[in-house]
Amino acid sequence: MLLHTFTGSFGKFISEIKPQQLSSVVLHRSKRMVLDSIGVGLIGSTTDVFELALQHSDDISSVYGRKNAKLSPTLAAFVNGVATHSMDFDDTWHPATHPSGAVLPAVLALGDMMPTNRKPSGLDFLLAFNVGIEIQGRLMRFSNEAHNIPKRFHPPTVVGTMGSAAACARLLSLDHSQCSHALAIAASLSGAPMANAATQSKPLHIANAARFGLEAALLASRGLKASPQVLDTVPGVAGFNAFYEDYVSRPLGSPSDDGHMFLLEEQDMAFKRFPAHLGMHWVADAAASVHKHLVGFGHSTFSPAQIQDIQLRVPKSKYINRPFPESEHEARHSFQFNACSALLDGEVTVQSFTPAAMSRPELLALLSRVHVEHPDDNPANFNRMYGEVQVTLLGGDILRGRCDTFYGHWRNPLTDDSLRKKFRNNAGMVLSSEKIDRVIDVVDQLDRIENCSSLLSELQ
Amino acid sequence: MMSTLQRTIRPMWAVSLMHKSAVDVLKRPVPEETVTGSFGKFISEIKPQQLSSVVLHRSKRMVLDSIGVGLIGSTTDVFELALQHCQDMYAADDISSVYGRKNAKLSPTLAAFVNGVATHSMDFDDTWHPATHPSGAVLPAVLALGDMMPTNRKPSGLDFLLAFNVGIEIQGRLMRFSNEAHNIPKRFHPPTVVGTMGSAAACARLLSLDHSQCSHALAIAASLSGAPMANAATQSKPLHIANAARFGLEAALLASRGLKASPQVLDTVPGVAGFNAFYEDYVSRPLGSPSDDGHMFLLEEQDMAFKRFPAHLGMHWVADAAASVHKHLVGFGHSTFSPAQIQDIQLRVPKSKYINRPFPESEHEARHSFQFNACSALLDGEVTVQSFTPAAMSRPELLALLSRVHVEHPDDNPANFNRMYGEVQVTLLGGDILRGRCDTFYGHWRNPLTDDSLRKKFRNNAGMVLSSEKIDRVIDVVDQLDRIENCSSLLSELQ
Numbered sequence: 001m002l003l004h005t006f007t008g009s010f011g012k013f014i015s016e017i018k019p020q021q022l023s024s025v026v027l028h029r030s031k032r033m034v035l036d037s038i039g040v041g042l043i044g045s046t047t048d049v050f051e052l053a054l055q056h057s058d059d060i061s062s063v064y065g066r067k068n069a070k071l072s073p074t075l076a077a078f079v080n081g082v083a084t085h086s087m088d089f090d091d092t093w094h095p096a097t098h099p100s101g102a103v104l105p106a107v108l109a110l111g112d113m114m115p116t117n118r119k120p121s122g123l124d125f126l127l128a129f130n131v132g133i134e135i136q137g138r139l140m141r142f143s144n145e146a147h148n149i150p151k152r153f154h155p156p157t158v159v160g161t162m163g164s165a166a167a168c169a170r171l172l173s174l175d176h177s178q179c180s181h182a183l184a185i186a187a188s189l190s191g192a193p194m195a196n197a198a199t200q201s202k203p204l205h206i207a208n209a210a211r212f213g214l215e216a217a218l219l220a221s222r223g224l225k226a227s228p229q230v231l232d233t234v235p236g237v238a239g240f241n242a243f244y245e246d247y248v249s250r251p252l253g254s255p256s257d258d259g260h261m262f263l264l265e266e267q268d269m270a271f272k273r274f275p276a277h278l279g280m281h282w283v284a285d286a287a288a289s290v291h292k293h294l295v296g297f298g299h300s301t302f303s304p305a306q307i308q309d310i311q312l313r314v315p316k317s318k319y320i321n322r323p324f325p326e327s328e329h330e331a332r333h334s335f336q337f338n339a340c341s342a343l344l345d346g347e348v349t350v351q352s353f354t355p356a357a358m359s360r361p362e363l364l365a366l367l368s369r370v371h372v373e374h375p376d377d378n379p380a381n382f383n384r385m386y387g388e389v390q391v392t393l394l395g396g397d398i399l400r401g402r403c404d405t406f407y408g409h410w411r412n413p414l415t416d417d418s419l420r421k422k423f424r425n426n427a428g429m430v431l432s433s434e435k436i437d438r439v440i441d442v443v444d445q446l447d448r449i450e451n452c453s454s455l456l457s458e459l460q
Numbered sequence: 461m462m463s464t465l466q467r468t469i470r471p472m473w474a475v476s477l478m479h480k481s482a483v484d485v486l487k488r489p490v491p492e493e494t495v496t497g498s499f500g501k502f503i504s505e506i507k508p509q510q511l512s513s514v515v516l517h518r519s520k521r522m523v524l525d526s527i528g529v530g531l532i533g534s535t536t537d538v539f540e541l542a543l544q545h546c547q548d549m550y551a552a553d554d555i556s557s558v559y560g561r562k563n564a565k566l567s568p569t570l571a572a573f574v575n576g577v578a579t580h581s582m583d584f585d586d587t588w589h590p591a592t593h594p595s596g597a598v599l600p601a602v603l604a605l606g607d608m609m610p611t612n613r614k615p616s617g618l619d620f621l622l623a624f625n626v627g628i629e630i631q632g633r634l635m636r637f638s639n640e641a642h643n644i645p646k647r648f649h650p651p652t653v654v655g656t657m658g659s660a661a662a663c664a665r666l667l668s669l670d671h672s673q674c675s676h677a678l679a680i681a682a683s684l685s686g687a688p689m690a691n692a693a694t695q696s697k698p699l700h701i702a703n704a705a706r707f708g709l710e711a712a713l714l715a716s717r718g719l720k721a722s723p724q725v726l727d728t729v730p731g732v733a734g735f736n737a738f739y740e741d742y743v744s745r746p747l748g749s750p751s752d753d754g755h756m757f758l759l760e761e762q763d764m765a766f767k768r769f770p771a772h773l774g775m776h777w778v779a780d781a782a783a784s785v786h787k788h789l790v791g792f793g794h795s796t797f798s799p800a801q802i803q804d805i806q807l808r809v810p811k812s813k814y815i816n817r818p819f820p821e822s823e824h825e826a827r828h829s830f831q832f833n834a835c836s837a838l839l840d841g842e843v844t845v846q847s848f849t850p851a852a853m854s855r856p857e858l859l860a861l862l863s864r865v866h867v868e869h870p871d872d873n874p875a876n877f878n879r880m881y882g883e884v885q886v887t888l889l890g891g892d893i894l895r896g897r898c899d900t901f902y903g904h905w906r907n908p909l910t911d912d913s914l915r916k917k918f919r920n921n922a923g924m925v926l927s928s929e930k931i932d933r934v935i936d937v938v939d940q941l942d943r944i945e946n947c948s949s950l951l952s953e954l955q
């Protein structure tokens with residue numbers, strides 16, 4: 001194994017990073033991610049696409065929200081990944097990807113697989129999870145194109161698979177060479193085109209990232225080898241850089257030398273308040289403030305007929321620009337739909353995407369009055385975009401709302417209370433309130449509990 | 461929340477505005493007008509009668525060869541690793557047969573996986589133009605699916621063969637969407653791009669999905685496609701074919717359950733990458749409706765190359781060139797040929813980094829080394845399965861030859877299986893120069909293996925794991941495949 005390669009440096013990091021190197025900030029932030037991810041997975045287990053995926057496959061690893069349902073580890077990672085992303089309710093990072101859904105289902109499934117008397121501690125588990133997140137962040141920084149809303153490959157399928165492989169390799173205690181090969185094997189299982197985003201298949205992107213990363217780690221643990229330079233730039237032979245136009249790899253510093261700063265320390269996570277693409281949150285918040293004024297503006301109720309025109313100023317991104325979404329999945333990826341829902345109701349919620357809500361005549365009336373502009377100063381970038389909703393009333397009055405940073409964005413994070421509230425709402429669809437309390441407690445204490453079974457046993 | 465609200469009062473005047481959004485309703489193309497829709501239609505509607513006798517013959521040769529290389533492949537370490545992984549990590553599911561392992565059965569997608577590993581484990585499987593290994597991505601999947609179907613409702617041999625041909629055809633059509641596909645690839649390993657799609661198409665056909673489900677099977681498969689070239693010439697390469705077979709089957713099964721994905725995955729939609737994510741240049745064309753006229757399968761106009769020894773296709777040119785030099789070396793007044801007499805070996809080959817390896821360190825690397833294959837053929841007069849054993853690879857006389865090789869890349873020698881050549885020039889100590897050149901090796905589509913040669917290769921391969929009676933039966937069944945009533949006659953003979 002060539003240790004002086006970038007690939008080798010990643011392998012070394014994965015195998016050698018120590019739990020003590022998780023700062024308190026990283027511990028706290030990652031526990032928030034674990035809780036949110038479990039919650040969205042639990043509510044996601046009520047969706048049709050989850051049901052479809054579940055019939056598709058061993059009594060080892062637990063299935064979210066389905067008492068006594070267990071599958072072989074990679075299949076459990078798969079269905080739980082489907083659940084996690086089924087409603088586009090899971091976390092989003094910068095540069096853009098959905099990091100937890102690609103990793104947590106895999107490490108949970110792996111945890112279930114391990115012998116009862118040799119389960120990882122909560123801290124080992126949390127470290128593996130963080131390795132999976134860190135690797136994703138490091139890989140995204142190899143490319144500038146990763147900073148904008150993607151065009152070619154859906155990021156969770158590129159870096160998510162690699163993160164899952166890294167996390168599972170760590171949890172399996174593979175040596176540095178095996179860790180590198182796990183990454184290389186995972187690279188051949190990475191990469192799904194964007195066209196399938198905003199279709200019913202999108203959740204399978206996260207699901208397969210989790211599943212294939214776990215599979216890659218398992219194959220590496222059996223001794224399978226792949227390219228020892230998969231992350232390096234080798235002229236004439238594409239490795240991981242096959243997925244990018246611009247790609248510059250950098251080695252990961254050896255964690256043994258100094259401390260290691262996890263990216264999660266410097267770049268926090270966004271958690272969604274409602275189940276839709278992250279971009280929707282800006283227009284929803286902007287529209288919500290317009291709604292407040294519409295309702296308060298001398299009208300006890302607000303009649304859509306009073307609206308002449310709705311102008312949205314949003315970044316240019318074809319796959320979230322859908323004037324008349326025809327499915328729930330499309331609605332979750334439609335600036336127009338989310339703006340109009342928030343204009344009508346003052347907020348967007350889980351219920352906004354039900355068939356009944358989607359087909360409301362008053363909503364369709366509003367949708368037909370929307371037009372979209374893409375100002376030059378509004379880039380398709382989750383760190384810099386904004387959303388503006390401007391409503392012209394029949395009388396000529398104009399109301400404009402603008403949102404630069406929605407509540408839940410990493411610049412304005414959900415409080416722990418808000419996060420727990422979201423979890424309770426989600427988990428409450430399938431778990432008893434006693435179980436819900438236990439999950440919240442266990443995750444809160446995760447770095448201190450002796451045996452991660454305390455978590456594994458509470459998810460169904 | 462950092463939102464701001466502004467309110468502006470405008471003068472009141474009634475304006476009737478034609479809103480752009482009302483006019484610019486996003487017109488969703490009807491499936492029949494899309495390339496994706498045309499592929500779905502083709503897969504579901506093509507008829508067995510539209511397989512010409514040439515295509516029947518050629519595809520049966522592919523089926524036989526693919527089974528054979530799969531059977532010998534079942535003796536490799538990487539196959540063992542893959543099989544153990546599947547048996548350990550998944551609950552037992554006794555449905556689909558594993559090549560060469562009596563009574564070993566797995567769930568269908570896992571059987572497709574391990575049989576795909578076997579097929580490509582020695583790089584012994586077929587190669588087409590534009591370049592891919594088409595059969596290994598399809599046959600394991602349709603075999604596994606056949607095993608999955610109820611006993612009293614198995615497809616006929618002709619249905620089976622048609623599904624197989626659909627899988628090959630789709631691969632060929634997709635490769636023609638890009639010029640970059642014509643050369644030895646740089647970014648993505650072609651079996652992982654078009655192979656997965658071909659497998660999905662073949663399985664969708666065998667499952668008798670309707671045209672919409674067939675389109676969605678392709679779209680779901682696109683999200684399971686695409687592995688980087690760096691893993692070629694590593695121990696993981698066989699998993700590329702294996703996963704193409706497995707994921708294509710999985711995509712078809714999910715589509716059969718009603719899962720939907722992008723209805724325009726093969727079309728070019730500005731700003732949203734579909735299948736074209738895997739290519740720099742991409743121009744998609746619809747498949748003509750098979751109901752209108754006849755349909756000409758690509759296999760009719762472009763035959764298949766079968767390998768005579770287990771190595772990358774490019775090796776076959778230098779091996780044949782070196783073999784002719786060997787003949788002269790042995791005959792040239794020397795009853796035996798001593799490597800010490802060789803001063804210098806010059807190879808003139810296309811430029812392709814991943815098959816240019818001066819000192820291969822593993823069997824996999826040796827199968828992807830111009831130098832190794834040229835020197836083996838110089839020494840032995842041929843390259844065979846045995847040339848890649850550890851003993852053969854570490855022979856001092858071979859290493860001595862390897863150290864005298866240097867490689868040139870003439871401008872007129874492109875990295876293209878339709879146009880490349882191989883030249884081996886040996887300078888002897890006395891100053892004599894012997895040069896061999898091969899433009900078309902025996903087994904290339906321009907100079908195809910005879911049916912006899914193909915059967916001989918099959919017997920050698922299958923003989924590693926099957927009894928000679930079974931071998932005879934497989935040969936017969938495949939020969940008659942388009943006429944047998946029930947494909948079980950084939951399914952039951954592979955272990």
